[in-house]
Amino acid sequence: DQQVKQNSPSLSVQEGRISILNCDYTNSMFDYFLWYKKYPAEGPTFLISISSIKDKNEDGRFTVFLNKSAKHLSLHIVPSQPGDSAVYFCAVPTGNQFYFGTGTSLTVIP
Amino acid sequence: NAGVTQTPKFRILKIGQSMTLQCAQDMNHNYMYWYRQDPGMGLKLIYYSVGAGITDKGEVPNGYNVSRSTTEDFPLRLELAAPSQTSVYFCASSYLQGAGGELFFGEGSRLTVL
Numbered sequence: 353d354q355q356v357k358q359n360s361p362s363l364s365v366q367e368g369r370i371s372i373l374n375c376d377y378t379n380s381m382f383d384y385f386l387w388y389k390k391y392p393a394e395g396p397t398f399l400i401s402i403s404s405i406k407d408k409n410e411d412g413r414f415t416v417f418l419n420k421s422a423k424h425l426s427l428h429i430v431p432s433q434p435g436d437s438a439v440y441f442c443a444v445p446t447g448n449q450f451y452f453g454t455g456t457s458l459t460v461i462p
Numbered sequence: 463n464a465g466v467t468q469t470p471k472f473r474i475l476k477i478g479q480s481m482t483l484q485c486a487q488d489m490n491h492n493y494m495y496w497y498r499q500d501p502g503m504g505l506k507l508i509y510y511s512v513g514a515g516i517t518d519k520g521e522v523p524n525g526y527n528v529s530r531s532t533t534e535d536f537p538l539r540l541e542l543a544a545p546s547q548t549s550v551y552f553c554a555s556s557y558l559q560g561a562g563g564e565l566f567f568g569e570g571s572r573l574t575v576l
Contacts, residue, residue, distance in 0.1 A: 358504075361502065384562065386565075388565075395466070395552055395567030395568050396552070398564045398565070401564070447560075448510055449507045449510060449520055449521075450507075450565055451504075452497075454502065454503055455504060
C-alpha cells in the first residue's frame with residue numbers, strides 16, 4: 353500500500369510560469385516531508401523540506417506548502433526555468449526508511 | 463567532495479549470474495540504504511543499515527544480500543540474477559534518520575539481466 357502518492361506522472365509548463373507539483377500521503381502521523389529532484393542518469397538530489405509544524409517553507413524559487421488536514425503537500429516553482437525539467441519525488445522519512453512517491457516528470461518549455 | 467560513490471554504472475548480466483554492486487560514502491554517515499527504481503515507479507527500499515555490522519530488510523529484499531563491515535562501505539549482492547532484477551539501483555546515506563534527515567544519493571547503477 354502506497355504511503356506517498358503523486359498522481360500526476362507528468363507536467364508541462366511554459367518557461368516563466370508557475371509549476372505546481374502535488375503529493376498526497378496516507379498517515380497523519382508523518383511529520384517531515386522532503387522533495388527530491390532527479391535528472392536523467394543521475395541520482396536524486398535534495399531540493400527542499402518541510403516540518404509538520406509549518407505550513408510553508410520557501411527557498412528561492414521553490415516553495416513547499418503543507419495541508420495537514422488534507423494530507424497533501426505541493427511544490428511550487430516560480431518562475432519555472434528550462435533547467436527545472438526533471439523528475440520530482442516527494443518523500444517521507446518514517447521509522448528506518450524513507451517512502452517515496454512515484455515521481456512527476458516536469459518539462460519546462462522555453 | 464565524493465559523497466556517495468557507486469560502481470559499476472552499467473552492467474549486463476545473464477540469468478543466474480552473480481554480481482556485487484559497490485557503494486562507498488565519505489561523509490561518515492551511519493545510515494546507508496539500497497533502493498531500486500523501476501520505470502514509472504518510485505524508489506523501493508531493498509536493504510538498509512544503521513551502522514557497521516547492522517543490516518535489515520526493506521520492502522523488496524528477495525534475491526539480494528548486503529553486508530556492512532565498515533561505516534564507509536555497503537555492497538549489494540545479487541546471487542542468482544533474474545530478469546525481474548533489471549532496474550536502476552541507488553545507494554544512499556544519511557547522517558540522521560527520521561525528521562530532519564536527508565538522503566544523499568549515488569549516481570545509480572543500471573543493471574540489465576538477459
